[in-house]
Amino acid sequence: MTHDMKILTETELRQVVHLDLAAVDCIEKAFGLLSTGKVVMPPVLSMALKDANAEVDVKTAYVPGFDGFAIKVSPGFFDNPSIGLPSLNGLMILFSAKTGLVEAMFLDNGYLTDVRTAAAGAVAARQLAPKVVKTAGVMGTGVQARLQLQAAHLVRPFDKALVWGRDPDKAKAAATDLTKSLGVPVEAVEDPERLVSLSQLVVTTTPATEPILSADWLHPGLHITAMGSDQEGKNEIDPNALRRSDLVVCDRIAQCELLGELRSALAAGAVQDQSSVVELGDVVSGKHPGRRGDDDITVCDLTGTGVQDTAIATYVRRRLAGTDTGTTLSV
């Protein structure tokens, strides 16, 4: 018995899926389901290839209530730029959660990961940032710096934004791009303290291994989302900032204590144990309150989870229903 499967290239996927409120809602729903405790999310399969200066990661998660589950393969081949290829590739395969049959293959080269990662930032902002954000700040100047600010603007339509980066020229370029795409003034700043003190919402998006945001800069009514750390050894936020916050939220505590800001804060003794930390899904589902007042200081530590991959892949499939985008194969 044959069935149809869809194959989409990155170009096709960029036409079908955008970073918008529907994508954010989809990721928020997945975090809420993570809170039910019924999600099956095995540890990442990781294969380091020293000979090839490469690494291959495989992530997956089964989310009851979603009709499919994704397996994401992310190869990073770090010598590729020397032959004119990008370092990062990758794809997602979507399987039926009822039969295990393959339903679709998304050759996204990491695009869907970019979208689901930024969407998690929007979920964090919606759940944790003050109701009114006049100014938002982003630290970092790469793809996620741009996407995180767009994501934040969907849920907290700020009037103005600030960008800081180690390279001032890159910060200026990002500010120019974002002014156009967001339709509000975005300014590059050279002093990160000024960025934090003027913002009600700050997103950090760097691969820093030493803190770039000092605890001394915290002020009442600030929310910080830290999404750069996703490996042991990375650290963007001064551990004391987590101690001084009213609420510390993780996408997945078991993962953040190994790979995220929580890891650095635990190592520094700034957070005594995980019992004071809350999962984002528990805030989404209402199991735990989020921000309790306008003056609270909140921090959200995002490391990226397999449930987001399964959520975005099933979202793509729904967006495809009734269209002829992509290649259909009878298999």
Next chain:
Amino acid sequence: MTHDMKILTETELRQVVHLDLAAVDCIEKAFGLLSTGKVVMPPVLSMALKDANAEVDVKTAYVPGFDGFAIKVSPGFFDNPSIGLPSLNGLMILFSAKTGLVEAMFLDNGYLTDVRTAAAGAVAARQLAPKVVKTAGVMGTGVQARLQLQAAHLVRPFDKALVWGRDPDKAKAAATDLTKSLGVPVEAVEDPERLVSLSQLVVTTTPATEPILSADWLHPGLHITAMGSDQEGKNEIDPNALRRSDLVVCDRIAQCELLGELRSALAAGAVQDQSSVVELGDVVSGKHPGRRGDDDITVCDLTGTGVQDTAIATYVRRRLAGTDTGTTLSV
């Protein structure tokens, strides 16, 4: 920059790849490379979905010297037969070992796994069975019972074969099929002791959880390949048979001590420790001698490895070169 990838269905794969000496040579080469110690083979990613009565396994291996590596996804959805679908599905994705770019997707529904599993049986027989095998025996009556006997015949062209199964009717059906496909007489027997005593080469292919082959039946000049056990709890061979053998060989010791006949033999104290056990790759590469004389008794414990998946997937790609089989996509 786009590149081409190939997609093949099970039907197309069955036209391209067969269980023949070329496939056996390819798998044997992979075992030899496993012996170099440079293969990267992470533990299986396994996701049990109790809600769906299902399990999903992901295997991979990077084999230096092979120009690609495979990631194999094997979903088992055990309620599928109630809606007219097979329980087992699955696919392999082939990536370039130089760039990480996806090169091919083989929607094989387990066919390539069947071939690479049987080919490993042929490697074991070629390395370990007596030079002359007049009669071969197989225990079990399923797909692997048929394929293992075909594989053995490629390297030890026996004159006659015997089949035993718990269900005599299935054994007769297998004997009829195999008589046709092998071109030599294949007889169903009801007494497994008779099968072992008359054979120089025996392959066990069952999901047994209690031994079906007694140590009392061993005789000089016998080689046994046990390929049924691939999970904790399975056991085909009397642990004492491993004690009484002159040589015990595993496809991968670290895996067999968890999932194979070695597990049962260690648990029963019949094998004291792993130091007396040899890996198949070390016999292929010549690091360790195989059978030393016509009267030796040898046992090979096969649990199935990711290197076989990478080997068969790169073999398929070589077989495809210059053909227009499959669907080519520019991605």
